[in-house]
Amino acid sequence: MLRFIARRLLQVIPVLFVIITATFFMVRFVPGGPFTAEKAVPPEILRNLEAHYGLDQPLWRQYLNYLGRVVRGDLGPSFKYSNRSVNEIIADKLPVSLELGATALAVALVLGLGLGVLAAVRRNRWPDYLASSVGMLGICVPTFVMGPLLVLFFAIRLGWLNASGWYTLPDRILPALTLGFVYAAYIMRLTRGGMLEVLNQDYIRTARAKGASEVRIVLRHALRGGLLPVVAFLGPGIAGILTGSFVIETIFQIPGLGREFVNSAFNRDYTLVLGTVILYAGLIIGLNLVVDVVQVWLNPKLKFE
Amino acid sequence: MRHLVLTLASLALLASGCTKQDPAAGAASSAASAPKVLRLGNGTEPQELDPQTVAGVPEHRIISALLEGLVMEDPRDLHPIPGQAERWEISPDGLTYTFHLRPNLQWSDGEPLTADDFVQSYRRMLTPSLGSEYSYLLWFVKGAEEYNQGKLTDFRQVGFKAPDARTLVVELKSPTPFLLQIIASHYAWTPVPVKVIARHGPVDQRRNPWTRPGNNVGNGPFRLKEWTPNQKIVVERNPHYWDAAAVKLDRIEFLAIDDIAAEERMFRTGQIHKTNELPLAKIDTYRREHPEVLRIEPYLGVSYYYFNVQRPPFTDKRVRRALALAIDRESLVKNVLRGGQQPAYAVTYPGIAGYQARARLEGGVEEARRLLAEAGYPGGRGFPEVELLYNSSDNVRILAEAMQQMWRTHLGIEIRLVNQEWKVYRDSLRTHNFTLGRAGWIADYVDPHVFLEIWVTNNGNNDGQFSHPEYDRLFQQALVARTTEERYEIYQQMDAILVEECPLVPIYYYTRVYALSPKVLGWHPTLLDNHPYKFLDLAE
Numbered sequence: 001m002l003r004f005i006a007r008r009l010l011q012v013i014p015v016l017f018v019i020i021t022a023t024f025f026m027v028r029f030v031p032g033g034p035f036t037a038e039k040a041v042p043p044e045i046l047r048n049l050e051a052h053y054g055l056d057q058p059l060w061r062q063y064l065n066y067l068g069r070v071v072r073g074d075l076g077p078s079f080k081y082s083n084r085s086v087n088e089i090i091a092d093k094l095p096v097s098l099e100l101g102a103t104a105l106a107v108a109l110v111l112g113l114g115l116g117v118l119a120a121v122r123r124n125r126w127p128d129y130l131a132s133s134v135g136m137l138g139i140c141v142p143t144f145v146m147g148p149l150l151v152l153f154f155a156i157r158l159g160w161l162n163a164s165g166w167y168t169l170p171d172r173i174l175p176a177l178t179l180g181f182v183y184a185a186y187i188m189r190l191t192r193g194g195m196l197e198v199l200n201q202d203y204i205r206t207a208r209a210k211g212a213s214e215v216r217i218v219l220r221h222a223l224r225g226g227l228l229p230v231v232a233f234l235g236p237g238i239a240g241i242l243t244g245s246f247v248i249e250t251i252f253q254i255p256g257l258g259r260e261f262v263n264s265a266f267n268r269d270y271t272l273v274l275g276t277v278i279l280y281a282g283l284i285i286g287l288n289l290v291v292d293v294v295q296v297w298l299n300p301k302l303k304f305e
Numbered sequence: 306m307r308h309l310v311l312t313l314a315s316l317a318l319l320a321s322g323c324t325k326q327d328p329a330a331g332a333a334s335s336a337a338s339a340p341k342v343l344r345l346g347n348g349t350e351p352q353e354l355d356p357q358t359v360a361g362v363p364e365h366r367i368i369s370a371l372l373e374g375l376v377m378e379d380p381r382d383l384h385p386i387p388g389q390a391e392r393w394e395i396s397p398d399g400l401t402y403t404f405h406l407r408p409n410l411q412w413s414d415g416e417p418l419t420a421d422d423f424v425q426s427y428r429r430m431l432t433p434s435l436g437s438e439y440s441y442l443l444w445f446v447k448g449a450e451e452y453n454q455g456k457l458t459d460f461r462q463v464g465f466k467a468p469d470a471r472t473l474v475v476e477l478k479s480p481t482p483f484l485l486q487i488i489a490s491h492y493a494w495t496p497v498p499v500k501v502i503a504r505h506g507p508v509d510q511r512r513n514p515w516t517r518p519g520n521n522v523g524n525g526p527f528r529l530k531e532w533t534p535n536q537k538i539v540v541e542r543n544p545h546y547w548d549a550a551a552v553k554l555d556r557i558e559f560l561a562i563d564d565i566a567a568e569e570r571m572f573r574t575g576q577i578h579k580t581n582e583l584p585l586a587k588i589d590t591y592r593r594e595h596p597e598v599l600r601i602e603p604y605l606g607v608s609y610y611y612f613n614v615q616r617p618p619f620t621d622k623r624v625r626r627a628l629a630l631a632i633d634r635e636s637l638v639k640n641v642l643r644g645g646q647q648p649a650y651a652v653t654y655p656g657i658a659g660y661q662a663r664a665r666l667e668g669g670v671e672e673a674r675r676l677l678a679e680a681g682y683p684g685g686r687g688f689p690e691v692e693l694l695y696n697s698s699d700n701v702r703i704l705a706e707a708m709q710q711m712w713r714t715h716l717g718i719e720i721r722l723v724n725q726e727w728k729v730y731r732d733s734l735r736t737h738n739f740t741l742g743r744a745g746w747i748a749d750y751v752d753p754h755v756f757l758e759i760w761v762t763n764n765g766n767n768d769g770q771f772s773h774p775e776y777d778r779l780f781q782q783a784l785v786a787r788t789t790e791e792r793y794e795i796y797q798q799m800d801a802i803l804v805e806e807c808p809l810v811p812i813y814y815y816t817r818v819y820a821l822s823p824k825v826l827g828w829h830p831t832l833l834d835n836h837p838y839k840f841l842d843l844a845e
Contacts, residue, residue, distance in 0.1 A: 032728025037360060038745075040735065040765030041438050044454045049436035052511060082353045082511045084534070092534060148566070155574050163570035164562070166536060250564045253571075255535030263563075268728055 008289050019281045024063055027273050034079035034268045076271035086275035089260060097256035101242040103172055107180025108187055116191025121218060131188060138185025147178040147251040164253040175252040179245055183237060190233055195226035228298055235291030239284040340555035341843045346568045346581040347559040350535045354516040356492035357430045360438040365492055367559050370540045370838050371523035372495040374488050375404050380840040381829045383751055385489040399480030404473040411545040412498050413528040420467035425499040428460050432509040439493040445481040479784050482792060483752035490750040490833060498522040526552045526839040535561050553842040578822040585700060588644060588818060598820045601645035602830035605654055606747035606815040611769040614808055616740050618689055623680040625807035629666055630673035631715040632708060634812060641707045644818045649811035652803050653756045660753045660793050662800035670715045677716055685717025692723045695743035696730040734768040751832060753796050760808055771808035
């Protein structure tokens, strides 16, 4: 297993290199730059600005300089936020996204697994229909509808919570629910499907024949196998929940990295674009590796190779 | 199991939400001793709080709480009133301004503030390596432009002198009648604590952390207390301010909110006293249900489409005029924009600093058709395909579609709509890679000069490459005019040229639409949407 992990980690290096190179040149070839503004900047001043950030050098040299810095763990200064570095911004914003993601994930797992198991066990009876309807709703209603609706009810109508912001602990509730609900819906459907397949297997029938209690059958014997599709989904899912929360972060004005990631592209904040891309690429690669390991652990039929 | 722990954590979180324990929300409590905290929606996260390296409006709103210039704005009509200088003299030729600073001025760290601090600030602003975007607002001063461009390296030859600690003499290269307006309204002219900046890094380089809380020092009515990126910036009363006793608010919180729908919801739950904007779709609802919080105020800017006059068919001024005359501005404003805007028949904002352009686009659709036929396109026949370039935004698109429709019905010509992402669009305009483009111009200070300087040959913002020798001559002549009346007469001629030559289609003059809590006192509508904070108060 260690050899498997080591080999996979070695593969990360060329992958990241390709991602950095592609992103570096792509952002540079987009029209407009970090200093493109509504009002014209006098050409002399523009030249000074570009010299300050090294943008006056040939592109290949800038690229080599950048690679050199990244290897040393320095993602460079932000163009837009001129007194902050990209490292600082990521250190500032990533924990917020992680906090939101972890809470949403908890909501998703509790709701999704609970309802999924319930639906599978009470197949084609009302708990199943109810759970499936909730799941369908979660998949169909986009977050930008769900979020404002929750705000309308809990913040504006009832006055229990703030409408937006990330100032107090209760401010976490609505965004976590909104983001968690979507993932809960997928997890619910995957759990239900996985469980149904497993519950028809011979080894479950054997367990029943031996007189094991229904609870024991579901939790001890069926769940482990039933979770396989969920785990496969969770790898990219967790990456998505941590990175793809731009909409949620905007609706609720959360100072997370998702918003920074998207806005950096609009701002042509070259270094911030690259920094966030590298981070997200690393996250996705890392999480996929974890998923592979967990899948082998859950499914004895698979082996590390 | 791992997710069990998370589950418990999330349940605890849900439970805690059921009790309301929320200090950030809602209006200040009614206790008499409660601090007065004004909370303002402030748009996007500020880039920086260094007045010499920023260029945006959200930055401006915060900086004007932290720093004060020689003169400041009157809270009602923004005319210059004494700020750090208690009085000033202007030489008869209009070339020398002598400012007399108030006695015992201090920075917010208690250090004395002298005339030399102003000189050092302007020196930093003009240092080429700093790359300040607004340094050109100092170019009216003798030698400033040359120093800023590196052609002059001895700062003693630039027209800033401090003969003693309380006297600042500014020598101009030509009389600039609106200089005090610029100083009052624009942060480019505020002093910065150069000695403090030097403690945190090179003075003449960007990325100096002197603006962070704890490092920041200013001379305004408030000082920086907290800066949580993408959340809020908190300023508190500055006890070292010369007029500290007059400041009524204890704190101001500037909330970074870049989504106007979210901002409107925050206003409704009482998290903020003022929004930065209001979604267009909400205006009618507010008009109907909450007229007491809805504010629609004139804003010193003009929205227009402009032609690339080097590209056919817009090389022909008859075609340009035809397009400018063929639109029904009254209808656009009333039915499409619906934010109380004023239709624009000339470039210069009506009534700006007492100036009203006499020239206006007249003749209507009949004249437009006649001109188009004269130019060789009767009834629009044979008119080449032309693209209108605008930035991707719903509000801008709605206007573009209405314009397209009007040109089609009134002139029989077909304009294709092309939208581009903001920076791509700016880049296309800047490189003259367009035929017809959308733009807007918001004044930095209250003087007609701001609207007329764009159309001078080779002006950095003259993307349509309009060039008219007589116009350029008049512009230079206005800069050396002796009296305001004389200058305004020249501006009349310039406005007349713009109406005659039509390098642009003026469409409407802007308004600011926002929601403001009636609790905020001393808030006056002003043309630049500036509201000097020391005059504001909050009702209990």
